Each structure stands twice: as structure tokens, then as C-alpha cells.
Amino acid sequence: MDANPRGIPKAPFVDNLDEYMKTDTPEATLRKLTETVSKYKFMESSRLQQRASLEQKIPEIEKTLAIVEYLCESRGSDEPVKTLFEVNDTLYAHATIPPTDTVNLWLGANVMLEYKTDEAKDLLTSKLSVAKKSLEDTVEDLEFLRDQITTMEVNIARVYNWDVKQRRQQQQPAVSA
Numbered sequence: 731m732d733a734n735p736r737g738i739p740k741a742p743f744v745d746n747l748d749e750y751m752k753t754d755t756p757e758a759t760l761r762k763l764t765e766t767v768s769k770y771k772f773m774e775s776s777r778l779q780q781r782a783s784l785e786q787k788i789p790e791i792e793k794t795l796a797i798v799e800y801l802c803e804s805r806g807s808d809e810p811v812k813t814l815f816e817v818n819d820t821l822y823a824h825a826t827i828p829p830t831d832t833v834n835l836w837l838g839a840n841v842m843l844e845y846k847t848d849e850a851k852d853l854l855t856s857k858l859s860v861a862k863k864s865l866e867d868t869v870e871d872l873e874f875l876r877d878q879i880t881t882m883e884v885n886i887a888r889v890y891n892w893d894v895k896q897r898r899q900q901q902q903p904a905v906s907a
Contacts, residue, residue: 734874736867738773741766741878744885747892756893760886767882774875777868784865791861795854798833802847805831 732740744750751759804811811827833850836842845853 734871736871738871738874738878741770741881741885743881744888747888751889751892756889756896759889760893763882763886763889767879767886770875770879770882774872774879777871777875781865781868781872784861784868788858788861788865791854791858794835795851795858798847798850798854801827801830801833802851805829805847 734740754762801811808829810829813825813827814822815825817823831847832844833847834842834844835850835853
């Protein structure tokens, strides 16, 4: 079975219903197809959460990288940097930063490490490129999943219509007799 680069399986399109329906009952087939759709929708909701997380992280990384780059540029100066820093979403405080060649980066999970400004810049640049690539992959996966969900929903509709047609054909001889 084909899959996308991250291993999400491609939904098969049922081309020949008469041949496909020889192996199972319509109810069992519909149940399998519906189960597959629910698996794709679960993967889609997982990727949507991942996309939302990345869309929140990328601006934070960019903002932090811009600050570290500014500190790298002002490293040769003896004058302190005056700034406002974010304490909370709506609370900022004034700060005077003396000339420094180190910064503390919050890595998450209650971990903060001190880095040289150049190391911090390299680390943030690499984290930013990884996050952007991950966001591209996630968006690509979401598009792929939407296509697979659509294919499976079409399969469900075709199997259902095939079943209705078969039942009508079985009832017609009984009515005319």
C-alpha cells in the first residue's frame, strides 16, 4: 500500500464495486470503511493540534532570535541596552541589560540554560528551521489526509449506493412474480 513520506497510508479507491463486494457483506464493508475514515480523522485532529502548536512556537522562536541577534550586534558597545521585557502576556517591565556575551534560554520543562550569544543564535536558528520544516510537513500531511478522507467518504457512498441497487434488484423479481 502506498503512503506519504511520513508513513500515512494512501486510501484505496474502490474502482470495481462488484469485484470488491464479493469478499464481504455490505454492512461489514461499510463498517471497515467507516473505521478507516475515523482513523484518518483522528490523524487529522492530531496534525491540527501539532500545526497550532508550531504556529505558536515559531513566532516565539523568531522573537527570541531577533533579541539574541540584537545582543550579538551590540556586544562591542559599552553602553547598556534599555528595553521592555515581557513578564506575562499583558505585563511588561523596564530593564537595563549591561553589555554581555551570554544569554539564558528557556528550553521548556522548567529548564533554563546559559549560552554564549553566538551559540544561542546558532541554536535558535536551527530550532527555527526545524520548526518551519515540521510545519511544512504538517500542512502537507493535513492536505494528504483531507484527500484520503474524501476518497474514503466517496467509497462509503459508492458501497451504500451499490447495496441499495442490489436490494432493489432482489426485490424487483419478487414484486413482478
